[in-house]
Amino acid sequence: MRTLAVRIRAIGWLWLYFVGFPFISFGQDVGLATIQVTDETNTLLGQQVSYYIDTTGQLTPTEAWGKPYTAETKATPNFATKPYPVYLRFSVTNDSKDTPILEAQNPMLENITLYQIMDGTPKLIFDGGVDQPFPNRPFQSPWWAMPLPLETGMSGTFLLRVQTGFAFHLPLRMHSTPEYVDAHQKISIFWGTYLGVMVFALIYNLFVFFSVRDRSYGYYLIYLVFISTFYLTLEGLGFQYVWPNIPQLNYQLHFFDALVAISVILFTMNFLQLKQKAKRGYYFAVFMLVYFGVVLFVNTFVDFSLAGVMGQLGSVILALYVIGVGVYALFKGIYVARFFVAAWTLFMSTAIIYFGALNGLFPYTFLTSNALYMGNMSEVILLSLALADRINLLKRENRKKQEALIAQERENQQAKLTALRAQLNPHFIYNSLASIQNYILNHDRKDANDFLTRFSRLIRNILDQSDKPITTVAEEFEALRDYLEIEKLRMGDNFDYELFIHPDLDAHEAYMPSMLIQIFAENALWHGLSPKEGHRQLRILAEPANDGLIIIVEDNGIGREAAYQQKTGSPYQSKGTKMVDYKIDLFNQQRAQPVTLSTLDLTDAQGQPEGTRVEMMIPASA
Structure with a gap:
């Protein structure tokens, strides 16, 4: 089993390596760029750092420091799913009144250590990772906030070592202390809004489900629970507020992702009535159910990073399938598919913006870095409208059927009366x-x-x-x-x-x-x-x-x-x-x-x- 997992994982790495290849820059060894920190600093460091990929996985920080580094050309470094440690070096001058704060905005980093170079020797100043209890962090934030020991007017050189089996994107941001506080207040407001929308949608649709007992609402409620759990895990909020002392649950990220996919498939099958109206679409949905069932198995019993590769590939296929089958249903005259198509098309568009920002295709701003979650909120609202539209359509159809039955009953009674009169x-x-x-x-x-x-x-x-x-x-x-x-x-x-x-x-x-x-x-x-x-x-x-x-x-x-x-x-x-x-x-x-x-x-x-x-x-x- 382990040998098979290694082979499959290697294939996955190759696939994502070539997918991510255009987004990774290579070049000759470069010198250190200096980052100036003022009281208003809140900037991405991508293009001001250089990196080295330790393909052996055995180098010490001292050995890695002497290797040739490559200049990063994008605002947000992205190393796809490389299983190797990556070293990043940079120099900082503190012109602010407070301590500068370096922030790595990827909660799913398995290991992140920061060294300050003192007399040519790396000195450890921060050690963290998603496999450590949350209360151990110096800042109670889902992202990795690392204060730099630099007083006003001081300069320093730093070496950051990062390794993860999850998606390896690495938005690095330098803050002054006031800017860090302001930025996180904005983030807190955003995630409070997100949770408010999801909880409201969950409660509203739960009441509707108990009223109409429609199976589509049941699958939609399951989807709301799983998608919220997945995103809260992805952004580290689940670890911060729900299971801070159980870091092992973070490794169930791809498990939650697969459950999201399964709930989407079940909802699509039932909402669009694929078994009755689109047989091929139904059989492909069954195939995708089996595929994500295998992802669940791989994540639980084989290797979580392999499950991540399989989950990402399957999610792309599933997204295209859901939109395609929705458009097909719309052309087939299934009127309720209009909000369904709009919801998933909007969500897919915001996902493209989000991943494009991670890979340097779009500017990495507050809007683009949160586009995926904004799209999810919009999608939830549109799908709620789609369900309401479907219920209204079913009511109209039932009313027509009842009217037809009443008319038929009247006709039958009239026929019986006519027959009796004739007899x-x-x-x-x-x-x-x-x-x-x-x-x-x-x-x-x-x-x-x-x-x-x-x-x-x-x-x-x-x-x-x-x-x-x-x-x-x-x-x-x-x-x-x-x-x-x-x-x-x-x-x-x-x-x-x-x-x-x-x-x-x-x-x-x-x-x-x-x-x-x-x-x-x-x-x-x-x-x-x-x-x-x-x-x-x-x-x-x-x-x-x-x-x-x-x-x-x-x-x-x-x-x-x-x-x-x-x-x-x-x-x-x-x-x-x-x-x-x-x-x-x-x-x-x-x-x-x-x-x-x-x-x-x-x-x-x-x-x-x-x-x-x-x-x-x-x-x-x-």
Whole structure:
């Protein structure tokens, strides 16, 4: 494992060496430049120092002092991820009233020692590092503040030795004591503002999360916690205020960085609904989750500096991915991606300014040196807006769905009412009641009782079946028998009907749309058989088929063409196809295969209409 780690780490060093190569200057040995300190001094020392890289890692300060040094050409020295000690030398003249203060503005330095050259020999005046307890520092500041033992008017030469396995940028600033105090008051105000924004965002989104229970808010809250922890660790504030006596936690910086990346990925996947709307983006996000899981493993069990190299590479890829997938979502019409893209684009832009300032591409000022954190605050605000926008969009979509469901429910209720009214045809009810009245007036109690029993049973069946989309063939034929017996009394002895269920068909286990046959039976009676002179017959058959059952409704009436010509003057209008379609649609929702209908015009040998035949093929399997 250790051998593999060394090889991978070497590859990482090579990668970052060549990435950082343009930002590291080399030259011939140079002399010492003198830094003048006045009461107003607050300046970067980059271009006033020279450096030597101890590639052996074995030199003593005395040996390093005699090596050839290279002049630094940038305001902020940056040595990428070099694992070697770096020596920097400079000379200072104190023209201020107080003690000059040298400050190295990188909290994550593993070892930093300052020597004053006395008679050609380095004398140790400061020894610190991120692996030492925080209270040991002479100044309780996250940066390395080193007072120089120079009284007013005195000069001195100094040698600074620095080594770290973290990112090796080294902004060096010389302060007079008053300027140091003023600068740190400004920094304290800035970080107080940063923490205020992050805490407010955390509390606000926590309340919203408990209100809406949206998973995106949960991932966003996790991101807020991890990004705040990471930046506070990166800037040494976590070490100063949270774990001052546990320096080992500083080495979890890349662990926190990987957790930030994982929370960003999870938030992006859920917020943009990648699994449903962008499969490739989703699979790449899963790959990145695995990658940063490996970073966590490497940081914990292999080597923290290797984890840093892997984390930096992965973070660049992740930043480009998040912006890219956000733009893709925006072009795909995912409206809520607008604030998402704006947030990450702004954050990426400020990150470029921040790292550009560290590498000398931009002036190293208060704004550029804190651009990353300003961008983070702006990003947090924009992402909060994005989440609010998403919730509002979801509310609008839910409102539309609810309105559609209400409209559909109204339509269904109207269809049920229409179907019920159609089944309870007023002319049929009037004629039935008139027949019952006639039996009573003629003192035909037996027939009146039979008729009334059938009529009430039919009405009950119609009411019971009105809310049931499916019924059995046995129940359907039972209701048909009551209906046809009542109609037979109306039409007289010249009307006969036949209800036949094939013996091979289990009528109690065969299902069909409820009250469907009655529609065709009524149409046959009113439009096909009622206008016919002579004997009138209606046959209704139920037979098994290969994949279900077949229902046949056949009459010997006047045929569809003649019925259509007479329909206008009829007191009873055909129910048409709407109710039939409604019943069949309800039935088809529970079947893999739909119900099929076919209508045949029957003719005699001379081609004259001889009735109508309707066939319904009803599938058996759900």
